[in-house]
Amino acid sequence: MSDTIPSGFTLPVQVVEAAGVSAWLAEDHSVPVISIAFSIPGGAALDPAGQEGAVALASALLTEGAGGMDANAFQEAMRDNAISFNFSADRDEFSGSFRCIGDALPEATRLARLALTAPRMEAPDIERVRARAIAGARQALENPRGQAGRAFWSAALPGAYGHPPGGTAESIATLTADTLRGVPARQLRKGGLLVAASGAITADQLKDVMAALFGDWPSEEPAGLPRLPPFSATGVTVLPMESPQSAAVFGHQGLAVDDQDWEAAGVVLRILSGGGFSSRLMLAVRVERGLAYGIGAGPEPVAGRSLIIGSVATENARMAETLSVLRGEWARMAASGPTAAEREEAIAYLTGSQPLSFTSTRQVANILLALRRNNRPLDWLSNRPARLAALTRERLTAVAARVLLPDSLAVVVAGKPVGL
The missing domain is CATH 3.30.830.10 (Metalloenzyme, LuxS/M16 peptidase-like)
Incomplete structure (x- = not known):
């Protein structure tokens, strides 16, 4: 095969x-x-x-x-x-x-x-x-x-x-x-x-x-594996800490790893929060306002499901504004999805850069293991360009509305943020 x-x-x-x-x-x-x-x-x-x-x-x-x-x-x-x-x-x-x-x-x-x-x-x-x-x-x-x-x-x-x-x-x-x-x-x-x-x-x-x-291992699964609880974090929590900067970790519930919208959600998140300087969050937070050096978010799989989780650090006096911009961009993407140009750029990058992940035996073994962990078929990689190309702007907009939950975005801030 x-x-x-x-x-x-x-x-x-x-x-x-x-x-x-x-x-x-x-x-x-x-x-x-x-x-x-x-x-x-x-x-x-x-x-x-x-x-x-x-x-x-x-x-x-x-x-x-x-x-x-x-x-x-x-x-x-x-x-x-x-x-x-x-x-x-x-x-x-x-x-x-x-x-x-x-x-x-x-x-x-x-x-x-x-x-x-x-x-x-x-x-x-x-x-x-x-x-x-x-x-x-x-x-x-x-x-x-x-x-x-x-x-x-x-x-x-x-x-x-x-x-x-x-x-x-x-x-x-x-x-x-x-x-x-x-x-x-x-x-x-x-x-x-x-x-x-x-x-x-x-x-x-x-x-x-x-x-x-x-060969000698018992055939059953490890005993006592707990069920994954529902996502429970809410609102904004501040942990007072003496520091010239505050750091925030934010996120909400994500999709199951075998959800039919997983790949489309990955495109949406690249445009919003994972594409380096081309992502909406980096443009809004760093390039346009100079609020932080970097900001990003992406899916974190856990026990077959996932969290969408991200982080940002900035001066104590600017954390409240940074979180306001974050929430605004999160809500804007959820409401209107990506533009046609953003869709084209993200899909071109994800398709063209794929071979760069296979430059060592260790990388290949780890990728194959991840594909198995996420219940992917053997032809997942070979069919990926076609699946990405088939993602219309309308489909990505619908997925953004489903996946991004601005009202459920939980934030934990450590530091001495002003105004929170």
């Missing part, structure tokens, strides 16, 4: 199945590099109350020694073979990936299996990684943007999906070694597992990797 990208770029995609798991593979031997990525539902959403950050901290410990190798030996094995690993927990998923040269695939597979099935999580490593995580959590709250973001998510999605994926300094400090060592057994399941691979790897080689990494 194959997908064709605009401008003559062709991406062959195969479906590979092994050990009760399926993967999408874009095989390409022009460069001897391999990238493999996977994701499983859960992540921070599996953190019990009071143990926020457990899955994230355990993820960071997976490469700090495994099997018969301590942390130093494991890191040396990675360096000696030019292998890179990444394990992390987002709000709604645990994800992992590795990249290596073709000759190192057997060693990369061996190390990945050890990391996933036999992490050591020894006390000195736990305390070292914990200290780093606590410092990061505290640093994130040292500026208005961090304070506003944390408060916005907490208000928007109360509960498991709204807390910081990495936990708070307070919750991280309480995580016991037993709690962390129990995370892989709760998280690593075949149910909901998605896999993608790219580069100098054949289908048979990928089958061997999948069998080695995932």
Whole structure:
């Protein structure tokens, strides 16, 4: 099977199945590099109350020694073979990936299996990684943007999906070694597992990797996955904070990722808030009024749905005016949609720039994984130019009215804004 990208770029995609798991593979031997990525539902959403950050901290410990190798030996094995690993927990998923040269695939597979099935999580490593995580959590709250973001998510999605994926300094400090060592057994399941691979790897080689990494995992989904609550943030909330600038995080409920209007909504949001200096918000806020250096917003998928979320920072004295301009532009787009010229520019950019997303095996694997996560068919990429071209101004106007909710736009401001 194959997908064709605009401008003559062709991406062959195969479906590979092994050990009760399926993967999408874009095989390409022009460069001897391999990238493999996977994701499983859960992540921070599996953190019990009071143990926020457990899955994230355990993820960071997976490469700090495994099997018969301590942390130093494991890191040396990675360096000696030019292998890179990444394990992390987002709000709604645990994800992992590795990249290596073709000759190192057997060693990369061996190390990945050890990391996933036999992490050591020894006390000195736990305390070292914990200290780093606590410092990061505290640093994130040292500026208005961090304070506003944390408060916005907490208000928007109360509960498991709204807390910081990495936990708070307070919750991280309480995580016991037993709690962390129990995370892989709760998280690593075949149910909901998605896999993608790219580069100098054949289908048979990928089958061997999948069998080695995932073959022994239980077949069900991780237990205890919570339901995603409805979007709950409302109005304007101000968090007083000593700072010469205020930062605002704003947004409202978005679409489900498999909604029929998802792609059209992406065009609308590019025109309104995601197109750099050509977006309406940047023109109105920065270019015409000089209120802020930058402003933007876009969809943030969470557990199959999404939030439309954005941010802006400016002087305390100018935040009220900035938010007024933001609301005005949000309402104007919702009421009248894009102009014909805006539609043409956005669709031309989205169509013409698509190949730029496929310049490395890591990017290709991640994009294939995202397509799987959003329930896209194999021909999604090849048919995208035609779908975009078919989006009339009338259709985009109707979608803007459906997707943009100016009366529901919630804002959290951290700082000392004047007039709010």
